[in-house]
Each structure stands twice: as structure tokens, then as C-alpha cells.
Amino acid sequence: MKITSEQFGITSAGDEVRLFSLTNNQGTEVKITNYGGIIAAIKVADREGKIDDVVLGHDTLEGFLNRSRYFGAVVGRYANRIAHGRFTLNGDSYSLATNNGANHLHGGLKGFDKVVWEARELSNGLQLEYLSKDGEEGYPGNVRATINYSLTPANELRIEYLATTDKETIINLTNHSYFNLAGEGTILRHELTLNADAFTPVDKGLIPTGEIRSVANTPMDFTSVAAVGARIGDDYEQLKFAGGYDHNFVLRGGAEELKQAATIYEPRCGRVMEVFTTQPGMQFYSGNFLDGSIVGKQGVPYVRHSGCCFEPQHFPDSPNHPEFPSTVLKPGEQYQHTTVYKFSVR
Numbered sequence: 001m002k003i004t005s006e007q008f009g010i011t012s013a014g015d016e017v018r019l020f021s022l023t024n025n026q027g028t029e030v031k032i033t034n035y036g037g038i039i040a041a042i043k044v045a046d047r048e049g050k051i052d053d054v055v056l057g058h059d060t061l062e063g064f065l066n067r068s069r070y071f072g073a074v075v076g077r078y079a080n081r082i083a084h085g086r087f088t089l090n091g092d093s094y095s096l097a098t099n100n101g102a103n104h105l106h107g108g109l110k111g112f113d114k115v116v117w118e119a120r121e122l123s124n125g126l127q128l129e130y131l132s133k134d135g136e137e138g139y140p141g142n143v144r145a146t147i148n149y150s151l152t153p154a155n156e157l158r159i160e161y162l163a164t165t166d167k168e169t170i171i172n173l174t175n176h177s178y179f180n181l182a183g184e185g186t187i188l189r190h191e192l193t194l195n196a197d198a199f200t201p202v203d204k205g206l207i208p209t210g211e212i213r214s215v216a217n218t219p220m221d222f223t224s225v226a227a228v229g230a231r232i233g234d235d236y237e238q239l240k241f242a243g244g245y246d247h248n249f250v251l252r253g254g255a256e257e258l259k260q261a262a263t264i265y266e267p268r269c270g271r272v273m274e275v276f277t278t279q280p281g282m283q284f285y286s287g288n289f290l291d292g293s294i295v296g297k298q299g300v301p302y303v304r305h306s307g308c309c310f311e312p313q314h315f316p317d318s319p320n321h322p323e324f325p326s327t328v329l330k331p332g333e334q335y336q337h338t339t340v341y342k343f344s345v346r
């Protein structure tokens with residue numbers, strides 16, 4: 001693996017932002033910026049050897065600064081929603097920034113996707129580090145987060161998430177890349193398998209109700225392969241609430257083990273992506289809020305379903321659901337999760 005870097009731009013606060021490029025011997029290139037830890041590009045061959053960029057985003061730093069839909073970014077401190085931005089920990093109540101109606105979404109007004117991370121080039125990848133101060137966006141504790149990105153000869157983009165705190169807190173980190181394996185058009189004909197027998201239904205505000213519902217006999221069932229768009233218009237309350245898929249799937253397998261979460265295949269170009277993670281859940285989001293108003297790379301407007309996200313995570317709003325796996329991090333503990341996005345062709 002080879003790593004190079006160039007200047008990407010300067011933020012309004014005067015911080016220099018760099019763009020790193022990781023390449024392997026298969027000709028795969030992953031571009032990552034230390035602004036938001038954003039994966040700005042993944043260029044990978046199709047069945048015929050043609051290289052395309054399979055993630056949405058922008059060509060310039062300004063693009064990412066001005067119109068965040070979390071394209072490619074690290075999401076934290078808490079990925080997804082916390083109802084009313086409120087939770088209690090050891091009897092203390094905390095109030096977080098609310099930025100999604102009445103709720104807290106993806107870390108708040110200035111989450112981990114909008115900060116400049118300290119970057120270090122490693123022999124096998126890139127390390128980003130950020131110190132989130134006690135009280136940031138309302139969260140308790142000084143949290144030191146580290147993200148390690150590496151690209152293997154087997155075309156695996158590996159992301160390791162680490163964090164420590166000096167005061168009991170909550171944490172839930174993920175990546176918000178929007179994938180489109182064809183590099184254009186929508187993802188409706190991509191063929192998807194999810195290793196999930198259940199999901200967490202939501203209310204109209206996309207907050208989990210607490211129920212763990214079987215996917216059986218619902219459009220949420222991707223235990224055998226189905227096109228993403230095949231049932232998206234079905235008259236199913238959950239799809240209507242979200243305008244498509246925007247749900248946390250409960251993954252098969254042990255919470256801490258690295259297990260396969262998803263396989264997605266684009267039949268025309270032959271690209272396949274497999275997702276592996278140590279997380280207990282994964283948000284599958286079909287890009288429902290993209291409405292053509294954001295113009296992305298090479299001047300392409302991102303319309304509805306232009307890309308889809310696989311966000312391995314703990315369940316949304318876990319701090320208010322004691323029945324969900326815990327997202328509490330205590331001083332002296334090490335938060336550690338790994339997600340792998342593996343590319344191949346068929």
C-alpha cells in the first residue's frame with residue numbers, strides 16, 4: 001500500500017486540511033480528508049477493469065464544507081438519533097444539541113463530521129485523532145477518538161474506531177459513506193443481502209419504538225437477495241415513515257465479533273461490496289433525503305436514491321432504551337470497533 005497527500009483547502013477557522021490517497025497493487029484508490037474524516041473517493045475496477053468512483057461526495061473541500069449530508073464522514077459522538085437530545089447517566093440528565101426536529105442527530109450541530117482531525121500517515125494507512133472536549137454538543141467527558149484507515153491487497157477498506165474518556169459518557173461511531181457501485185444513476189437496481197433477521201421499527205420522527213421486529217414477511221427482509229428498489233414503494237408503514245429504508249438492522253452473530261453484515265452487487269458493472277463489522281446493528285439508508293438540490297462530484301445533482309449508506313453502529317437512541325446493547329463508555333475502558341468494506345467483482 002502507498003500513501004500520498006496534498007493540500008485540500010483551508011477552513012474558515014484557518015485550519016489546513018489535507019487529502020490523503022491510499023492505493024494498493026490492484027489499482028484501487030481511497031481518498032480520505034482529515035476534515036470530518038471524510039472518505040472523499042473510492043476508485044475501484046469493475047468486471048472489465050474500468051475504474052469508477054463508487055462513493056458520493058464533492059471534488060473540493062468547499063463542497064464538503066457547504067453542504068453536509070454527512071457524505072463519507074465519521075459520525076459521532078453519537079451516530080443516528082437520540083430522542084429530544086436527552087438522556088440520563090448515573091442519575092445526571094444531559095441535554096444535547098437538537099438538530100433534527102426535536103431530536104439529536106449524528107453528534108449535533110458540529111459533530112465529528114465537521115471538525116478537523118489530526119492526521120498521521122502509517123505504513124499501512126492513515127490515522128486520525130480528535131479530542132472532543134467535555135461538554136461539546138452537550139456530551140460529558142473529554143473523549144479522545146482515533147480512527148485508523150487501511151487498504152489491504154485484497155481490496156478491503158478497513159476502518160478501526162477507538163475512543164477513551166475521562167468521565168462516564170456515551171459513544172457510537174460510524175462512517176456515513178453513500179455507495180453507488182455503478183458510479184452513476186440510482187441504487188434501486190443494486191442487489192442486496194443483509195444478515196439481519198430483525199430490525200428496530202421507528203416512529204414518525206425515526207426514533208426506535210423499542211420493539212425488535214422480525215423482518216419475515218415484510219419489505220425489510222433482505223435475508224435472501226433482493227433489489228433495493230423492489231419493495232421500496234410498498235404500502236408498509238415503516239417505509240412510509242422514512243420515505244424508503246432508513247432503519248437499524250439487528251445483525252446476526254455475536255456483538256463483538258467481526259461478522260458479515262451485508263453484500264451488495266450491481267449486475268451491469270459486476271462490482272460487489274461486502275460489509276463486515278463488530279457492531280451489533282447497521283443503519284441501512286437508501287438516500288431518501290437526497291432531492292437533487294446538492295450538486296456533487298463532476299457537477300452531478302444527487303437525486304433521491306443516488307447512493308445508499310451502510311452505517312454499522314449501536315442501535316439508535318440506545319441511551320433511552322436500557323433493553324438495547326449499552327453505549328456507555330467509562331474511564332479506563334477502551335471503545336473499539338472495526339468495519340470492513342470489501343470490494344470485488346462477479
Ligand code: GLA
Nearest residue numbers: 069070080246283285289309
Ligand atoms: C442517517 C439517518 C437519516 C439521515 C441521514 C443523513 O442515515 O438515519 O435519517 O439523517 O443519516 O441525511
